[in-house]
Structure formats: structure tokens, C-alpha cells
Amino acid sequence: MTTKAKPIKKSSSARQLVPELKLRGRFIALGILLIPVLLSYRLGIVWQLLACILPVILTGTYREAHLDGDWFYTKFYMGFIPVSHDRCKLPAVVNIITTYGSGRAGWGTFFLLGPAWVLFSWVCDYLLPALGGTYEIWLETAKGKEVLAWTGNGEEHFQQNLDYLRSRTGADVRTR
Numbered sequence: 001m002t003t004k005a006k007p008i009k010k011s012s013s014a015r016q017l018v019p020e021l022k023l024r025g026r027f028i029a030l031g032i033l034l035i036p037v038l039l040s041y042r043l044g045i046v047w048q049l050l051a052c053i054l055p056v057i058l059t060g061t062y063r064e065a066h067l068d069g070d071w072f073y074t075k076f077y078m079g080f081i082p083v084s085h086d087r088c089k090l091p092a093v094v095n096i097i098t099t100y101g102s103g104r105a106g107w108g109t110f111f112l113l114g115p116a117w118v119l120f121s122w123v124c125d126y127l128l129p130a131l132g133g134t135y136e137i138w139l140e141t142a143k144g145k146e147v148l149a150w151t152g153n154g155e156e157h158f159q160q161n162l163d164y165l166r167s168r169t170g171a172d173v174r175t176r
Contacts (some may be wrong), residue, residue, distance in 0.1 A: 014067065
């Protein structure tokens with residue numbers, strides 16, 4: 001017999017990592033992206049439904065992370081559907097691991113695959129930082145468990161989240 005995971009309830013003292021998640025803006029962007037699909041009635045209903053997949057994935061892929069009391073919670077959504085979740089106790093965190101991935105498309109990619117691919121990779125980096133942003137923050141517990149706390153492209157948000165997590169955990173910061 002399988003048991004269903006209990007939903008994470010946020011208390012009034014819960015604090016979300018920055019930038020704060022605003023679903024209203026994502027739903028507005030989804031609506032705007034779906035207008036051309038819904039107006040193209042010549043495609044047929046099957047092709048219209050298939051054409052809706054990419055806008056839903058682009059707008060509905062994000063990571064929600066917040067601290068509530070002595071707990072850190074994270075949940076990853078793809079197409080507005082929760083795919084995975086994780087949590088850890090803040091006093092158990094011994095290291096905060098940061099990574100900087102500079103694997104962006106550059107001139108080599110431009111000459112090899114063309115300008116459209118470079119543009120597409122930049123757009124994906126900024127639209128879907130939950131899938132591979134430039135900056136990452138991981139929490140490592142005393143038992144060796146690593147939890148992805150935050151990923152994104154903004155250095156300012158990275159520093160704010162790092163400072164906040166460091167103040168709440170008292171853990172050492174390491175770079176990978």
C-alpha cells in the first residue's frame with residue numbers, strides 16, 4: 001500500500017527565497033502565449049492541444065523554496081504540476097555549497113550552430129532558471145544529503161539568498 005505525501009502547509013512566518021514567486025504573472029504570460037494557438041482553428045483540435053504544451057512548460061516550470069521555522073522546503077514544478085519536493089532541518093545543515101556555471105552559449109556556439117541556437121539558449125536560461133540557472137545554492141546536511149535550495153541567473157538574488165541562508169543555518173559556505 002502506498003501513502004500519499006502530505007502537502008506542505010506554510011505558516012504565517014514562512015519566508016520565500018527571492019525572487020518571490022508570483023503565479024499571477026505566469027498565468028498572464030501563459031494566456032498571451034496561448035492566444036495564437038487558440039485562434040489557429042485550421043490546425044485542428046489535436047494540433048492545437050499539442051501546440052499548447054510548450055507554452056505551458058515555459059511558464060509553468062519553476063522552483064518554490066521557503067523557510068518555515070527550523071525547516072527548509074523546496075518543491076519543483078513542471079508545467080504547473082509538482083514533480084518533486086524535498087525538505088531538511090536547518091540546524092542539520094553543515095555546509096552551504098555554491099556553484100557558478102558559466103556554460104552559456106558564446107561565440108563558438110554561434111559559429112557552430114547559428115544565431116538562432118544562441119538566442120534560444122539565452123532565452124531558456126532566463127525563462128527556465130529552475131532547470132539550469134547560472135548560480136546554484138545547495139544545502140548539505142550532516143548525513144551527507146544535498147538539497148538544491150535555489151537556482152537562478154541574478155547575482156543580486158543569489159547573494160541575498162546566500163546571506164539569508166547563512167544567517168539562518170550558521171553553516172560554512174563552500175564553492176564547488
